[in-house]
Amino acid sequence: MTCVILSAATLFPRSGEPLSSHIFDGAPPGRSAQLLRMDRLCGLSLCVADRVLLASPAAGRFDPNTTAILVGSRYGCHKSDEDFFRGLLEGQPSPRLFAYTLPSSPVGEVSIHHELRGPGLSIVSGRTAGLEALAQATLLLESGQAQTCLVIGCEAASPSLIEHATDVDLCDGAAAILLTGATADAGHGYLAASSTNFVANDPAAALFVCIEELCKNVPACRNAALICDPQTRSYMPSSLVYETPPCGAAASIAVLAGLGTRTDADAFVVLSADPAGLGAAVLWRRGMGG
């Protein structure tokens, strides 16, 4: 199924930088205070959701009751888990923080603040979770379970993650895309196909299977350039690199969000991989206004 990208946005705040300075101009009044009440992961997600849902031309072009929210994150709520646990060790576990110790918390906050009542879930399989969320969104659109899908990739770094994770330079970041299956002007392009695969401990092999699958299903893939974020490139050296900060599963959504501004190709296969052996790929094609 071909999906239309109605709008897209990215956000890469500096570590510890208050999100209030990144609030979208058209965000509802009181957003700054609302952001202070939630954790960093939810705040990042809400800020990019504001941008894609309230930005023209997306505003008013979707039904909140049939709009799904899919969040992809490699580390999910790990930062909030850590903040909560450090409070527990000090004898002061915070019930407010505990509410955010779920990878699906951003789905809840975004649904509440934008009154979206369609399907909602988070995907936390690995670095590929952003593109996996996109793939899942296309399936929801295809089955009719949703008419519009808000796909968010987000990561919030924490001290223990930076110490232990393989993404040693993991940073905060979020990116969002609003997708619909309906016919519409595609200012930010089309998603023509997607593929996700697993080959234990061999992400390069998983990526090859993804590309093979895409080429089999959509012949136009053969003419598309391969492109990925810097951390995926080690598994697919022949691909172009779209420079994004190292923000885990948000990076591949950020790549997609930025493709509309590139002028060097009309079609890209966007790639993402995880060291555990996950590979994900989507075929992006330029829209009328892209």
Added chain:
Amino acid sequence: MIDRVAVTGLGAVSSLGLDVESFWRGLVDGKTALRQHSILAPFGFGELPLGLVPLPADLDEEGRAWQCGRPRATACAELAAAEAMADAAWPASSRLGICVGTTLGEKAPWVSRLRGTDTDDDGAFGAAAPAHVLASRYAARRLRVVSAACASSNAAFQVALDWLRGGLCDAVLCGGVDALQEFVVAGFTSLRALSPLPCRPFDAERSGLNLGEGAAFLLLERESHARARGRSIRAFLDGVGLSCDANHMTGPDREGRGATRAMSAALVDAGRDAAAVDFVSAHGTATLFNDLMESQALGTLLGARVPVVPINSIKGSIGHTLGAAGALEAVMAVRVLEEQLIPPTVGHLQRAENIKLDVVAGDARQVPIDCVLSTSSGFGGLNAAIVLSRGPR
């Protein structure tokens, strides 16, 4: 002809035991595995009724799993997955997908590191850790880890159905896992959501939930595929529905509108209507708001039939197993369809006045059942429901 999604294998690990049979017999016999655990006293939880999985001694001797960061969630997931794969006699050469629902995944090694405890396991941690182990073991071609709070494993069934209907896999090992951790018990304690006594779902005297842990998996495959390899079909997974309340981060919509939408969507997906529902496996956490919300939601969905459609909750037997809850309830639902027998709601003595449901309590109830609706709801206002139907007789 529609190629339905068949259930051909079951696996379950719960506080009632390490396999489906001990889980099912315990439920039917009205047993509870909720009890106090003195080994947890050093953590301040010695007085709380909890449903801990009786893992083999090498995994859980004297609470070392808690003290030394041993990966309990992965252990539970491996046991349940192995049972489901063996039950289905799954051939290694086929295209398998794995989808796991969880809220925590594997937390134990990480918690031990933060605590500064000597840990005897430096294993992987994070939401995806147990799923990565399963995917490697069974040479899965696709893998997805899904989180939708306490509706996680029901939400995972959405992925499995989409993969199978789309022909992306021959079969999907789908389920959920969550293991209890100091982290999560302390969190629910801070929210004052835990009952100091064994929980009483839908009861007039209910006072909160008890936490449990476990894992459950169903081997799902297209009906044609199951028949082609000569496997008997235990049940059909016919539909899944998801929704958001868009209401509150820790409390449900008081009128249950989100839960109703998820259940309705699951029935539409299954090509059924509410009149077809013979039994409801409720979320039934025994909190004041959840149980009332479910009563309202089922009232809206079932209409005049609400007083006569039997429901149960298994939280009084094994506690609230969080991300594993939907999968364990799905295993129970398959056994209900096979045996035409509904296990009782342990802890339920007197129905609350404002709850208008037919709660099965006391003894198991034998009734004809062709269609089961199982529902879960969680923090963030996330809801997921599934529809299971009886297999060929």
